[in-house]
Amino acid sequence: MFENGLAPKTDLPKVALLIDGENISSALAGKIIVESGKLGELRLRRVYGNATLVKGWDTATGIRLVHSGTGKNAADIVLALDAMELSYESKIDVFALVSSDGGFMHLADRLRERGFKVVGIGEKKAPDCFRKSCSSWVTLAAPVAPKANGISATKTAVTKTTAAKRPTDDKVASKAGVSCWAAISPNNPVAPSFDDEVQRIVRAHPEGITMSGVNIQIRSGLSGRISDQKQKTWESYFKARPGQYAIDRSASPSLIRDVSHADSRIAACIEGHPDGLLIGQINTQMVKNADVRLADVMENTWRQYFKARPNLYSVKGTGQDTRIRLNKA
Numbered sequence: 001m002f003e004n005g006l007a008p009k010t011d012l013p014k015v016a017l018l019i020d021g022e023n024i025s026s027a028l029a030g031k032i033i034v035e036s037g038k039l040g041e042l043r044l045r046r047v048y049g050n051a052t053l054v055k056g057w058d059t060a061t062g063i064r065l066v067h068s069g070t071g072k073n074a075a076d077i078v079l080a081l082d083a084m085e086l087s088y089e090s091k092i093d094v095f096a097l098v099s100s101d102g103g104f105m106h107l108a109d110r111l112r113e114r115g116f117k118v119v120g121i122g123e124k125k126a127p128d129c130f131r132k133s134c135s136s137w138v139t140l141a142a143p144v145a146p147k148a149n150g151i152s153a154t155k156t157a158v159t160k161t162t163a164a165k166r167p168t169d170d171k172v173a174s175k176a177g178v179s180c181w182a183a184i185s186p187n188n189p190v191a192p193s194f195d196d197e198v199q200r201i202v203r204a205h206p207e208g209i210t211m212s213g214v215n216i217q218i219r220s221g222l223s224g225r226i227s228d229q230k231q232k233t234w235e236s237y238f239k240a241r242p243g244q245y246a247i248d249r250s251a252s253p254s255l256i257r258d259v260s261h262a263d264s265r266i267a268a269c270i271e272g273h274p275d276g277l278l279i280g281q282i283n284t285q286m287v288k289n290a291d292v293r294l295a296d297v298m299e300n301t302w303r304q305y306f307k308a309r310p311n312l313y314s315v316k317g318t319g320q321d322t323r324i325r326l327n328k329a
Helices: 026-037 074-087 102-113 128-133 170-175 194-203 211-219 234-239 262-271 279-290 302-307
Strands: 014-020 041-049 064-067 094-098 117-123 136-140 144-148 151-154 245-248 255-258 313-316 323-326
Touching (some): 014 026, 064 074, 102 117, 279 323
Antiparallel strands (some): 144 151
16 A cells, blocks of 8 residues: 555656646646556656746646746647657656646557556546546546635536537526636635636637637626727637637637647647658548647648748648658657
8 A cells, every 4th residue: 555645666667747737737736746646656747837827836846847938839849748758768657647638638649559558637627538548547626726705716617518509698608617716806816817717718618619608707707808808809809819719610609719739739640640641631630630620720721830830840742742740859
């Protein structure tokens, strides 16, 4: 038996603990250490993210903060690169990937293909595609926010809706989720910013959420109103953030999707094909394996997307014979 849930340092499996600090709250650090400690000897304990944004992780005891810089999805990419590098060094037996971001499904698949046990650790909101890509899964209870007026402001579970049953009116949308800050008093300084709350709401609906649904959940909290923002309508608000949100107009009403991790998902998908992908295969592979659509990126074509990133991708050939590969580090 392990004392206090942690494995003694003997001939147990060697574990690499890799945490997506921009996706997981530092309030869960203790639970993460305990759960990952049950897997074996924690050889590596790293958390990835922009050091100026990942509050609390810089003081998390026993966990090394890896500053990923300010680039888009930099934390995801650095974590994935470190994991693959470790997999070739033969020093690790088990990878504990801590995130609720489905984009890590490809990394989990690749590590398992190389013979490693991959344990996913994340919150209830983590998508099934990531869970099923891991050898096993551990669900973390949502962190409890500081108490305000004696009321504990915990996150409220958000009911997942399908495309066929998505909210289309105020009454239905109000049931889709309640702001986790609804119980906080107006004077409470821990209330999230308007942008952070919008991001949380949209990320809780990976299949998409209507603008009306976002508005209802925002109004139930204390983060402000769209009329108080620089962009006075939801249409203009989401249009002003093309690298973070995509508007799916093929649905009626239109759906908003979080695409802030699209780049890392695309990279993971290409990385999973060492021989590369023909340009004609890209769209099918991205939708099927990365849950990314062309509408989720800023460029008008996939060819433009990959050519705009010469440091990351190799684009060889012409026409339908064009082959896309991930550049080797």
